Amino acid sequence: MPLYHQLGDIPHKRHTQFRDEEGNLYREELKSTYGFNNITSLLYHIHAPTVSTKVEGEVLPEPEAWDEKIRHHHLRTEDIPVHGDITSGRIPLMFNQDVTISVCRPEQSMDDFYRNGDCDEVIFVHDGSGELKSPYGKLEFHKGDYIVIPRGITYNMSLNSDNSRLLIFESQWPINTPKRYRNEHGQLLEHSPFCERDLRRPKYMEPRVETGEFHIRVKARNRITTFVLDHHPFDVVGWDGYFYPWIFNIDDFEPITGRIHQPPPVHQTFETEQFVICSFVPRLFDYHPKSIPAPYFHHNVDSDEIIYYVEGDFMSREGVERSSITYHPGNVPHGPQPGKTEASIGKERTDELAVMLDTFRPLYLTKQSQELDDPDYPYSWVD
Template sequence: PGGNWLTGRRYIMGNADVNLALCAPTEAMGENVFFKNATHDELIYVHDGEGRLETVLGTVEFVKGDYVHIPRTLTHRWVFTGDVQPRLLVIEAPTEFRPPKRYRNQFGQLLEHSPYCERDFRPPTELHTIDQKGEFVVKIKKHGKLHPFVYRYHPFDVVGWDGYMYPYAISIHDFEPITGRIHQPPPVHQMFEAHNFVVCSFVPRLFDYHPDSIPAPYNHSNIDSDEVLYYAEGDFMSRKGIARGSFTLHPGGIPHGPHPGTTEASIGAKETHELAVMVDTFRPLKLTKDALRIEDEDYQLSWQPERHNHPMPDAAPVPPDIAGDGAVPDASPADAAR
């Protein structure tokens, strides 16, 4: 935790299509200080905290569990209320966030099989027109730099607006899960799509209900995507040692799946109460120095059965040219971390 809504952001990973950051601000921004992202839409998952998003188009109230979407170029500021330390997942994209195409008809309306509906989106409710003269700083983010613009009049000096580009909030709890008799593929969790990546919501739901089903997901390698999971609430059934607020990255092509013992333990389970946000990117992600500083270096070894007191029948011997600690010879720090 530290800093304000802008200075407190810690970028963890990203590529040309998306940037992911964590933010736990402890300071308020100045009363006459505002922000505008000139190049990226922002989708913020509110893990903890509550308050209001004040914009030139009106106010959007938000609470824990909300996604808050802010279109690029929109002047705004965040105001946190209450006593809970805010904790936020920030997703930035140079393209728009939108409901997946398969949930919409040719006119853009959400179809009946969509896991949420138009009523779940909460647009600005009140337009506060502020006719005030003074010094008002709008920090404009452009190509990774903040450019301060000083205005003579309050930026919320607006009496009305019309159009389709406006901020909104929608709760992760409004996402109705899609379940089945056998294991459902990850796209059933999809909540938003953007250029070259998707955002998914894992929410409380029934497990597979075929008599012979095994609720734990199968081991797999992603062919076309890097897989990022932000663990919000509950116990993630296929993982051990994952805490609230954990962040995992499984690069495309690297096998992964349930930890040893969790597949057997899942048999007979009826439901889960987990909450998590998943971002799948269709181009490789690159880590930041901040990510390397908080990396759990043992995570890559957490699938070793002996770490879970799990038997290893017919275990293949480890080739002699592979280091016992999982390190890759001559790899860069970023490659080794990933």
């Protein structure tokens, strides 16, 4: 996150003595990325962050690919089971070496702590609200939020209700705002569809001074390793830096429109080395007198595309419903279904809300996606 933030108490000079009222040294921890060459934060703990009294592990099953052929897919996720918490209840639907896409309807709040050791997480909140707590403080979340949690951050997520619905991206690459919207100092530029005011950063939380038994599940290298701590992991009295969890709400995305159909990059919200995430939000349609608001047929020959339908009628798709996911692999062209192009002409606005992911390397569907698949979808372009 290219935005400096500071909470709590920190010493005037980094890497110097910083003590509590009884003279005990606080334990300074550097959270660093790309060695020491990208964003970092410095945290000041009551206890050394290395202390654990027990380490246990389990190997996770490898994701199993399912697809007998390369074709378009439509997955209906509305009725997936309510299960687990926001970490254990994830149902992975697609993956490649860069990203795993899951849906989740958690049954309960987390009663322990979790850390993704391999991946940055983007959690899109379709339904529900709650609070994300971490050593960096607390972040309230609600419908429409993209919660960005960089790898290596221990967190606990609580829910306010039992009807939460989440779309989750686990990324092997750091999640960034699009580079073309930032100046050389990292500030978002005037033509960016959102700015720093739209980004929510952690709020101060009193350090937890508790001893006992605290379990942190660390997901990394296809394993869950549980570290048992004898102190509460949120024992930070202060921190500063650029590395922390943050939130952007899809309703704060200001759409870019034009006289003729605007291409998907105008919807771009996040970028990584190997995929982008875009937000389709309610907006005015194109205003050239002969414009066609529906997209043209397109064949992005080196990108796979998934769209998660959040709310509203999607202008180019027939048969999709709330929480549907369409998957259009790069090997096959796609576009509006019969009648959708004509029906879009003359329309002035759309109320569609959707999240799109474009990957630059092929995605694979998981076994879990098979039972959600609409087998007729590839033939939905037949007039």
